[in-house]
Amino acid sequence: MKAFAAGLLAALRAASIPWQLRWAQTSAREQVLVRLAALLLLVALVWMIGIAPALRTLRAAQAEGPQLRAQMQAMMRLQDQAKALQAQAIARPSQDSKGLLEAALPTLGGSARLVLTGDRATVNLEGSSADALIQWLAQVRLNAHALPLELRLGQKQGLWSGSVVLQLPARAAP
Numbered sequence: 001m002k003a004f005a006a007g008l009l010a011a012l013r014a015a016s017i018p019w020q021l022r023w024a025q026t027s028a029r030e031q032v033l034v035r036l037a038a039l040l041l042l043v044a045l046v047w048m049i050g051i052a053p054a055l056r057t058l059r060a061a062q063a064e065g066p067q068l069r070a071q072m073q074a075m076m077r078l079q080d081q082a083k084a085l086q087a088q089a090i091a092r093p094s095q096d097s098k099g100l101l102e103a104a105l106p107t108l109g110g111s112a113r114l115v116l117t118g119d120r121a122t123v124n125l126e127g128s129s130a131d132a133l134i135q136w137l138a139q140v141r142l143n144a145h146a147l148p149l150e151l152r153l154g155q156k157q158g159l160w161s162g163s164v165v166l167q168l169p170a171r172a173a174p
Contacts, residue, residue, distance in 0.1 A: 097121070097168045100144035107136040121146060121166045127159040137164075145169040 023031070098114075101121055105112045111126040125133075133153075140146045146166040153162035 097144045097146060101140055101146065101166070104136055104139040104143065107132055107139060116168075119168045119170070120149070121168055123164045123166070124162075125164070126161045128161070129159060133160050140166060 026034070098116055098121075101114055101123070105114060105123070108123070108125050108128045109132065112128065113124045115122045115124070128136075137148060141148075144166075146168050148164060149167050150165040151162070153160050153164075155161075
C-alpha cells in the first residue's frame with residue numbers, strides 16, 4: 001500500500017512539473033486573472049452545491065407553512081373530537097338495542113329490513129339516499145350504541161343499496 005501511494009505521489013509530481021514551469025513563465029497579470037477565475041469557479045461551486053439548495057428548501061418550507069399549520073389544526077380538532085367521544089360514558093339505552101334499531105329504520109326508507117343474529121344486526125336497504133344513510137348511521141351509533149362492522153353498499157342513480165352489519169353492545173347483567 002505504501003509503495004502504491006509513493007508511486008502515485010511520484011507520478012503526480014512528475015505530471016505537475018510542466019504545469020509548474022508554465023505557471024512560472026506566465027506574467028503576474030495572467031496569474032492574477034487565473035487565480036480570480038479559479039476563485040470565481042470555487043464560489044459558483046459552493047453556491048450551487050451548498051447554498052442554493054438550502055435556500056430552495058427554506059423558501060419551500062416558508063411557502064408550505066400556512067398549509068401545514070391548517071392541516072395540523074384540523075388534525076388537532078379531529079383528535080379532540082375522538083378524545084371527547086372516547087371520554088363519553090356510554091350510557092345504556094333506555095330500551096333494548098333491537099327496539100332502537102327498529103325505531104331508526106324508517107330513516108332509511110320503507111324498504112330497509114333488520115335481521116338480528118346474536119350480538120350482530122344486519123340491515124338490508126334498497127334505494128336510500130346518502131343523507132338518510134348518514135343520519136341513520138349516526139342514530140344507531142348514538143342511540144343503540146351499535147358499531148358498523150361491515151358495509152357492502154352500491155350506488156345506482158344517486159341511491160344506495162346493500163347491507164350494513166352492526167355490532168350490538170354487550171347487554172348489562174341484571
